[in-house]
Amino acid sequence: TFLNMITGVDHLTSGDVIVRAKEEDISVHRLSEDELTLWRGKTLGIIFQSFQLLPMLTLIENVVMPMDLCGVYQPRLSRERALELLTLVELEDQAHKLPGQISGGQQQRVAIARALANDPPILVADEPTGSLDSVTADHIFDVFEHLVHDRGKTIIMVTHDNSLAPRFTRHVQIVDGEVLGGTAPAKGPRKRRMK
Known part of the structure; x- marks a missing residue:
């Protein structure tokens, strides 16, 4: 529900969701459906727990698709x-395989690549390591840390694994729809770390 509110998938019964990205505050639920679709495509990269790759498209085609839908890059540039x-x-050596021909961990990495396709400032991840073995999950977190530290991305992730909390700059614990605790944002100069 939390991620669905941020991404505008679920409608609010009260209140407002405001997302700050690219130095602009957007009231997500006040956007029209067309505006919301365009905003999502350019502002958010969504990483689903179940990958959501299109099985009839190759890995490279799955990554190209969001770029083509938003018209962010010319076709030749989108493939590059x-x-x-x-x-x-x-996974460059697997680019022309179908999703069913690679492992679950590899499919999750393709989903991350697809989420980055339009170079969004925010990645939203729903249990991105929930179905992965510990080695593959650790590799996924290494990729996330690179994205935050080296590429300036903000990552909002939902997980049921409390042992992951120390890897994040800030975490919030929500139980049965109530905020029970968490950590406050760091004071002073902001360091780019996972959020």
């Missing part, structure tokens, strides 16, 4: 960018 993103997640 998709290959760069698959290289970032160490």
